Amino acid sequence: MERVSRTVTAIGPEHLDKTSPRLNWVCPRCRGVLAKAPESYRCEACAGNYPIVAEMPDFRIDQPAWIDFGRDRDRAFAIDEIVRRDGLEAAIFDVFKTSRRFAEQKCHFRTRQVQAGADKYTLQLDGWLADIQADPVIEVGIGPGQLAVALARRGYVPHGIDVSMEWLAVAKHWVREQGVEPVFAGAMAEGLPLPDASVRSYVSLDVIEHVGDQGHYLAEMTRILKPGGHFALVTPNRYSLSPEPHVGVWGVGYLPRPLQAKWVRMRAGVSYDFNRLLSVWELQKLFRESGGLVPQIDFPEIAEAEISLFGPGKAKLARLYNQLSRTALFRLIAPLGGAYYRVTGRKPVELAAAE
Numbered sequence: 001m002e003r004v005s006r007t008v009t010a011i012g013p014e015h016l017d018k019t020s021p022r023l024n025w026v027c028p029r030c031r032g033v034l035a036k037a038p039e040s041y042r043c044e045a046c047a048g049n050y051p052i053v054a055e056m057p058d059f060r061i062d063q064p065a066w067i068d069f070g071r072d073r074d075r076a077f078a079i080d081e082i083v084r085r086d087g088l089e090a091a092i093f094d095v096f097k098t099s100r101r102f103a104e105q106k107c108h109f110r111t112r113q114v115q116a117g118a119d120k121y122t123l124q125l126d127g128w129l130a131d132i133q134a135d136p137v138i139e140v141g142i143g144p145g146q147l148a149v150a151l152a153r154r155g156y157v158p159h160g161i162d163v164s165m166e167w168l169a170v171a172k173h174w175v176r177e178q179g180v181e182p183v184f185a186g187a188m189a190e191g192l193p194l195p196d197a198s199v200r201s202y203v204s205l206d207v208i209e210h211v212g213d214q215g216h217y218l219a220e221m222t223r224i225l226k227p228g229g230h231f232a233l234v235t236p237n238r239y240s241l242s243p244e245p246h247v248g249v250w251g252v253g254y255l256p257r258p259l260q261a262k263w264v265r266m267r268a269g270v271s272y273d274f275n276r277l278l279s280v281w282e283l284q285k286l287f288r289e290s291g292g293l294v295p296q297i298d299f300p301e302i303a304e305a306e307i308s309l310f311g312p313g314k315a316k317l318a319r320l321y322n323q324l325s326r327t328a329l330f331r332l333i334a335p336l337g338g339a340y341y342r343v344t345g346r347k348p349v350e351l352a353a354a355e
């Protein structure tokens with residue numbers, strides 16, 4: 001705790017003049033108060049019991065997800081060991097190698113991509129993420145912690161959840177390297193362990209396309225935001241002219257939903273479970289049906305920092321895409337071919353009054 005407040009005051013700009021507040025988790029089922037025991041959290045209202053895994057509470061509730069919770073818990077402990085023994089980079093590499101079973105070369109590429117991510121998001125905090133820096137900031141889908149590290153470098157106490165505690169264990173160590181103690185928990189984006197109207201900033205990058213229930217995910221975002229609070233999401237576009245980013249197959253999004261998984265299986269031989277890319281219109285409809293916030297949609301250029309990690313062919317295509325994206329015609333047709341889009345907005349003050 002002492003380390004945290006020292007970091008906060010040392011960095012200094014006006015929005016850091018205070019000690020960042022630390023949120024208290026609540027029961028993800030009934031939002032009751034939790035009592036902390038040495039090895040678990042217990043809900044006083046519904047008697048729900050939540051184990052502590054690699055120093056973090058596991059609030060994941062029984063819902064379909066892309067990972068096996070039991071195996072993931074073991075992996076979180078294993079990551080703690082690997083970080084202590086071989087360091088952070090080895091731990092990131094091990095997630096790709098052991099859990100994702102990627103080939104050696106791909107593991108190296110993805111590890112470098114993760115490590116470069118903290119700088120990438122540091123730049124974005126001065127750009128399109130400028131509005132999500134009012135405390136407390138909650139990130140849903142921490143992953144290996146790229147944004148959390150960028151926030152920690154600015155003196156924030158990163159708060160967040162992820163369905164993968166294996167990645168959270170990586171993120172925890174990476175944030176600690178910045179001299180900040182994070183507030184992380186394993187949880188589902190569709191059942192957040194946070195009280196109503198408790199956060200001023202909600203950020204969730206490349207997550208909505210993977211959650212089991214996209215409507216609940218948005219309803220939970222709306223619920224925990226304070227009136228006047230901001231949200232920021234990013235997601236790949238369903239109708240993209242570039243290959244589907246998770247499986248590298250062309251044309252997936254243009255197919256009707258029932259055929260997408262078959263096409264991916266045929267072309268790449270992999271499962272397409274827990275990938276549901278949204279078109280701009282599908283996203284807008286989901287927002288209307290799940291809490292009523294109004295999203296602002298923007299198709300950005302691909303960042304130069306990201307392009308520098310691509311091979312020459314893909315880099316050339318990416319630069320061509322960026323040139324195109326500056327034209328008026330592109331803005332018109334982007335929803336039918338743009339690679340990914342950002343979704344930002346604010347919870348109006350009136351919405352809270354009407355509830």
Ligand SMILES: [Zn+2]
Binds near residue numbers: 030032046047048
């Ligand atoms: Zn409860």
